[in-house]
Amino acid sequence: MKAHLLFAEADFNFGADLPPHSADLIQDLELRTLLDAMAAGDEFLFDVSARVLLASLTDPDDIRFRQDILADSIAEPQVIREMYRVATAALQDKRKVWGFFSSQQPTSVLSAAVGQLEVLIVRLRELRQIADEHAAKFASEGLTTLLHTLQLELDDEYFETLSHHLRQLRFRNGELLSAQLDRDNSGINYVLRSGSSRRGWKERVGIEPRSVYSFSIHPRDEAGAHALQDISNRGINLVANATAQSADHVSSYFTMLRAELGFYVSCLNLHDQLTARDQPTTFPYPAPWGSQPEFSCTDLRDASLALRADRVVGNDVDADGKKLVIITGANSGGKSTFLRSAGLAQLMLQCGMFVTASALRASVCRQVFTHFIREEDAEMISGRLDEELKRMSAIADDLGPQCLILFNESFAATNEREGSEIGRQVVSALLEADIRVYFVTHQFDFADSFHRQQLGSTLFLRAPRQADGQRTFKLVVAEPLPTSYGRDIYERIGGWLGEQPAGPTPPQRR
Amino acid sequence: MRDQTPPVLAEPTQANPEFTSLLWPTLTTSVRAGEPQDDPSAEVFVRDLNVSQIVEAVASEREESDLIARLLYHQAGDVQTVEYRHEVFRDLEDAALFEAAGQFSERMRQVRLHLAQLTKMSSRQQREGWFLDAAAIYCDAVRAFTKDLTARPIASTGLLSFRGYLTAYLNSDGFTVLATDTASRKADLAQVMYQVRIRGPRVDVSRYEGEPDYSAEIEKTFERFQQGAAKDYRVQYRTWPGMTHVGAQIAELVARLFPAEFSALASYHRQHAAFCDPVISQFNRELQFYLAYLDYIRPLRSAGLRFCYPEVTPAAREVFARDTFDLALAAKLVPAGQTVVTNEFRLAGPERVIVVTGPNQGGKTTFARTFGQLHHLASTGCPVPGSAARLSGYDQIFTHFEREEDIANLTGKLEDDLIRIQKALLAATPQSIVIMNEIFTSTTLSDARFLGEKVLAKVIELDLLCVYVTFVDELASQDPSVVSMASTIVPGNPAERTYKVVRKPADGLAYALAIADKNRVTYKQLKDRLTS
Structure with a gap:
């Protein structure tokens, strides 16, 4: 029996390492905010969501398989959450049972295994019941298969057989042992006993001053009892082993079911939050990677920002046919926000989720990379440009055709002329290797050199400044301009004197 | 670790030459520095200049890490204090004195660890033995460091005044009594020998009367359980003597078997409950600042810096x-x-x-x-x-x-x-x-x-x-x-x-x-x- 909710015919490998550079994605795209919303305070869901989100699918069919399940889940959220609750409860029950037996004694192993199976079977019955009640409501391949399998494999006769074995195994339990202790507390002269009375009867008789003092170990002294049980009960080792293995099999089914359902529960959590904040969501269309790049969106928002900020501006971008998108313009103008929204949407699309937009269609890439401006390398050994280029070099180790890479103010740790030159060299090499590039830059020299090439495959977006000096946060298609707005900000904040001039300030959120 | 005031009050000492602080030339600055501070490691300059890395490396592994960090994060306040500290540092550049100070502070650390562990011990006999051991280490520390301070050339106001204080303390009645009593109790307990016999749930404790080594028979008894190549499920028990309830029960019975030695120990415990001199403890805490920083820069000096x-x-x-x-x-x-x-x-x-x-x-x-x-x-x-x-x-x-x-x-x-x-x-x-x-x-x-x-x-x-x-x-x-x-x-x-x-x-x-x-x-x- 398999859950198979993340792949039609395979388990999701939750033990796999995260793809290389995942830490960069998490940091640069503010994935924590998104994952926190998906987790809704549950560490386990956070972990599951992170693993699924970062392990991008590359086949549009695989993506649609999950989209279908998620659509079913959104239609019947309480059924999905109930199944998740059952799987979670099963594992909790199991852990509680295990908690009483921390030693490696066969008696304990057997007893624990039987205890686990007893509680797990209760949960299996619950699953069967859910399948009986709700199987008809779902249309997705993944959920219908899962529920039908439950009905087929867990029929009433099977439950009868299980109960019988568990009663037999319980009968082996309950033997008691006594032992003597030596000076180093290791046991000698182990004796197997059928009763529990081991109290010395001569105690308390002596009245005169004594040269020998004595005491007895309490019959409930677990430390003493444990040391004896393993010896007298070696015979049950094999049975204990087999039973424990069975319990493991059942619980790993629940583990997998819980983790795979966990992803959809996380999506439901996110969906709830976005809906409550009145943010649009839609299932994006995954297009295969081809010679003509596809990326078009309507009202695309930064999902992480949408979860935090009160007012979020969406962007409409048509980058179909564009291999390079260069974003320039005003500082504080929404460049980074757009870049993040594009990166997030790509990741969300490629794990089968909805995106925060009213429409989105994009080519499916092999992997998403980010190269964002970073704080001064805390290790000090290397300077900033070197750090940036080292990161670029590390990314190049894993880059290849059909990848997407997002740059944010990269190669700016040197002067504009040299930063632009490095940028040009890097981007040109990437484009020629069938890699698509989004690049936020303030380096006019860099942006302008691509503009002057007049390539149809480059799109220029600009964060505009309105006549009053305010930013709109909404990007427009426009060529790069040879200036930026540092002077404006300087004047608006009143120079070093801090005297705010009259006039409106742009939307702020601290 | 927060500043630890030593238990209860000090025993009275007869001579008590002036010693205020190894860090502050006057009491007023000392008081000022005792004020609670915001977390200085969060300050921008501390992070940007990697001062926090230095402080972390100097202080983190140390006793008194909080005090050391506080001193390294904050300006001394005036030129006089800076010079006062320079003098102490210069004295401690003497390798032999530096080593002696290190030994002193390590002994004082052992004393503090011992005393801290006492509260976790439920057995009275264990507690009293451990306390005696702490006092013995303390006496050694005081005697050795007084000797070292006298033998080495020192010039700083801070160390000179402490040497005066310490010498007077060493010759005080209070310390003399403590040292004599400690030696007597140690000698008493070294004489005690007893044996424990356990049968089934039953444990017999008696004076040692020369029975032969029993371990060979134990090994023989173990053999009978090793039939076939079964997996070994034995649980490892804490070794005896230890802190187990069994060990505690045995200790209590031993005390009954040797009433003279243990009642002397009990009254020693009562009499010397506060053997740590608070001035010496304070000196030792302040000393950590100097030792930690000098330890930190020592390998750099060796490298020629x-x-x-x-x-x-x-x-x-x-x-x-x-x-x-x-x-x-x-x-x-x-x-x-x-x-x-x-x-x-x-x-x-x-x-x-x-x-x-x-x-x-x-x-x-x-x-x-x-x-x-x-x-x-x-x-x-x-x-x-x-x-x-x-x-x-x-x-x-x-x-x-x-x-x-x-x-x-x-x-x-x-x-x-x-x-x-x-x-x-x-x-x-x-x-x-x-x-x-x-x-x-x-x-x-x-x-x-x-x-x-x-x-x-x-x-x-x-x-x-x-x-x-x-x-x-x-x-x-x-x-x-x-x-x-x-x-x-x-x-x-x-x-x-x-x-x-x-x-x-x-x-x-x-x-x-x-x-x-x-x-x-x-x-x-x-x-x-x-x-x-």
Whole structure:
């Protein structure tokens, strides 16, 4: 029996390492905010969501398989959450049972295994019941298969057989042992006993001053009892082993079911939050990677920002046919926000989720990379440009055709002329290797050199400044301009004197 | 660890020459330093200058790490205190005295550990034995350190007055009684021998009367259970004697078997409950500051790096340092066997501002950090990196190093930069020090020049000490108060760095593409890598 909710015919490998550079994605795209919303305070869901989100699918069919399940889940959220609750409860029950037996004694192993199976079977019955009640409501391949399998494999006769074995195994339990202790507390002269009375009867008789003092170990002294049980009960080792293995099999089914359902529960959590904040969501269309790049969106928002900020501006971008998108313009103008929204949407699309937009269609890439401006390398050994280029070099180790890479103010740790030159060299090499590039830059020299090439495959977006000096946060298609707005900000904040001039300030959120 | 006051009150000592503190020349400053502080490790300059790395490395593994960190994070407050600490440091440069102080403090640490463990012991007999052991270590510590302090040449006011105190304490009645009693109780307990016999759940404890070794029979008994190659499920028990309830019960019975020895021990425990002298404990806590810092710089000195006691003057018009270096960086490079490049600087006459330009990765940031670190360390009374130095006292250090973009700050990075600079410049006074490292990189060259000039103009107007690292060459020749320094390169090999920052005009050289080549990300290199 398999859950198979993340792949039609395979388990999701939750033990796999995260793809290389995942830490960069998490940091640069503010994935924590998104994952926190998906987790809704549950560490386990956070972990599951992170693993699924970062392990991008590359086949549009695989993506649609999950989209279908998620659509079913959104239609019947309480059924999905109930199944998740059952799987979670099963594992909790199991852990509680295990908690009483921390030693490696066969008696304990057997007893624990039987205890686990007893509680797990209760949960299996619950699953069967859910399948009986709700199987008809779902249309997705993944959920219908899962529920039908439950009905087929867990029929009433099977439950009868299980109960019988568990009663037999319980009968082996309950033997008691006594032992003597030596000076180093290791046991000698182990004796197997059928009763529990081991109290010395001569105690308390002596009245005169004594040269020998004595005491007895309490019959409930677990430390003493444990040391004896393993010896007298070696015979049950094999049975204990087999039973424990069975319990493991059942619980790993629940583990997998819980983790795979966990992803959809996380999506439901996110969906709830976005809906409550009145943010649009839609299932994006995954297009295969081809010679003509596809990326078009309507009202695309930064999902992480949408979860935090009160007012979020969406962007409409048509980058179909564009291999390079260069974003320039005003500082504080929404460049980074757009870049993040594009990166997030790509990741969300490629794990089968909805995106925060009213429409989105994009080519499916092999992997998403980010190269964002970073704080001064805390290790000090290397300077900033070197750090940036080292990161670029590390990314190049894993880059290849059909990848997407997002740059944010990269190669700016040197002067504009040299930063632009490095940028040009890097981007040109990437484009020629069938890699698509989004690049936020303030380096006019860099942006302008691509503009002057007049390539149809480059799109220029600009964060505009309105006549009053305010930013709109909404990007427009426009060529790069040879200036930026540092002077404006300087004047608006009143120079070093801090005297705010009259006039409106742009939307702020601290 | 919070400051630990020793248990209850000290035993009265007869002679008690004046000893106030190893850290503060007068009581008033000592009181001032005792005030609770905000978390200084969160301050901007502490992070930017990697002062937190230094403090962490000096203090973290130490007893009294909180006290040490507090002293390293905060200015001593006045020149007198700085000099008071310099004197103590100089005395402790004597290797034999340093070692003796280390042994003393290690013994005192053992005493404290012992005493701390007492509360966790539920068995009275264990507690009393452990307490006796603590007192024995304490007596050793006091005797040995008094001898060492007398044998070594010392000159500092702090150590001299403590030696006077300690000598008087050693000869006091209180200590003499403690030492004699401790030796007697130790001798008593060394005579006690007993045996325990356990049968089934039953444990017999009696005086030892010469029975032969029983272990051979035990081994024989074990054998009968080892039938076949079964997996070994035995649980490991804590070894006897230990802290188990069984051990405790046995100890209690032993005490009944040897009533004279144990009642003497019990009254010893009552009589000497507060054997630790609070002044000695306080001295030991304060000593940790010196030991920790000297331990930290010792390997650096072994590697040939110099430390000196700087002349610190409030609002100095002339500052300099020779053969100086970034302490945090050196502490990383030296253990890795790497060379530490030293630098020097000097500001005299009208000169107040150092503008650092030159190739990236040439040591500019490190130079800027060094300048700030040096001033901070000097203000704490510690020896500083360099063969000689004169430094300025100051009210505050303001630093501005680049921050990561934060999604919560929707106003954008540049505005954030400007607001932070604005805050610093508004708070700065002519007694402040400002260190700025390549700000405005997220804007255009012309904006960076405009804003850089604005910052420098304000800095010059304030007439404060400043190091300004920038890629905008024009800023280096703005005013007579500005000194231009630049990182240098190895001629003919631009990718190799000297990490030397020297006084010279900004020359416009930057070697970004050489760095790109080194990292294999030029166009040609990337093409090869991505198609192979």
